[in-house]
Amino acid sequence: MQDAVDRLTPLGVMVLALLREGDMHPYEMMRLMRARRDDRLVAITNGTMYHTVGRLERAGLLAEVGVDREGNRPERTTYTVTDAGYSAVIEWVRRELPRVDHPAEFRIALAEAHNLARDEVVSLLRTRRDARASVKSEIATGLRTAAAKGVPTQYLLELEREESLLAADLEWLDRLIRRLEDEEFPWGALAPTTRYLEQRKAARL
Amino acid sequence: MQDAVDRLTPLGVMVLALLREGDMHPYEMMRLMRARRDDRLVAITNGTMYHTVGRLERAGLLAEVGVDREGNRPERTTYTVTDAGYSAVIEWVRRELPRVDHPAEFRIALAEAHNLARDEVVSLLRTRRDARASVKSEIATGLRTAAAKGVPTQYLLELEREESLLAADLEWLDRLIRRLEDEEFPWGALAPTTRYLEQRKAARL
């Protein structure tokens, strides 16, 4: 099932993670994800959602648990996540969290990092920090040599921005790692809050 | 030709912009772009490159200028950018530079901003700054209400990061706008440097 992880799309990961909160039909997933503004992280369209769910089912990462119908409305097929599906999420996060190319994937990995143990998250993020720092020095030397060779600044704006944002990212990352190392920082499974249950109910039906 | 701009992919824009520097065949474009690390901004693969060039040609944004062959090697088809192609780049940058969704497109628009007049760039970036600032306040209130409702921090890591990076982006953006407003800041067309010509020659053949 290792290659199942390779073929996971960002939306696929979020769907599997979402289904951990309870069985749902695709349309409910879309609404919940939009309500939570998960569309900041991944494009959510009808076509992609239903196609993604179909693929995940064929891969055995989720399974149908029932079809119901209300009046003359279209059928609603409800899905649940399988064990293989949930461990695929874990594997995926494990792979994407330290990686420095693929900024979009990292944001999703970070958003789903709570599925991993705190210690593992810390070590994955340390790896990322080091890789990110070396990218930063590459960009810095790139800018220096470009300046030395007389490349006009107007061609370097994007690279300068990258350097600025990278510095901010490193500061944020260091701070997060320090917080996670502190035992006071809460981490781990929690009982569903009433607020969460209300949100689910509002999105259902 | 307005809808031609709508259908431009990021790689398409970069190809058209690149062809302004001289006629090339697709394989040379790939090498030059990789040498310049344009693959930081857009994925460059064989399939997508040749397909993209084909589409641009059908749209009249670039045109074949000759086919040559060396020995028994595959033919090399050389392309040039049309007037419609170059103005499509301008239009595309004009549209993407102020926009705050689509971070990947913005990086490309910024990298190609030198194709626009400095005054226009300043005004587009001002628009972007305001939009970006309002996103920042939305995120800030989102974090406040989440904290008030007792959402555990481990679910908010990605949002916190977004807030940090947004702050850094706004600082960078303000600084860039101030620099561009200064008449001392150089802007405009330049004669090709010898360094540039050497780079081209190294990538050709």
Add this chain to the structure above:
DNA sequence: CGATGTATAGTCCATGTGGACTAACCAACC
């Protein structure tokens, strides 16, 4: 009351993407 609009739940298809493949050439290796 009929018209307009929107939410629900989903299908379908044209395009775009990325990776595998080809096939010739050149270089190094030991």
Add this chain to the structure above:
DNA sequence: GGTTGGTTAGTCCACATGGACTATACATCG
């Protein structure tokens, strides 16, 4: 000196994406 490996230049195809489309139900507004 044959064989492995990389470069050149490009084709081809399976799959993912996103947007248009369908069809029912419910609300609302003059």
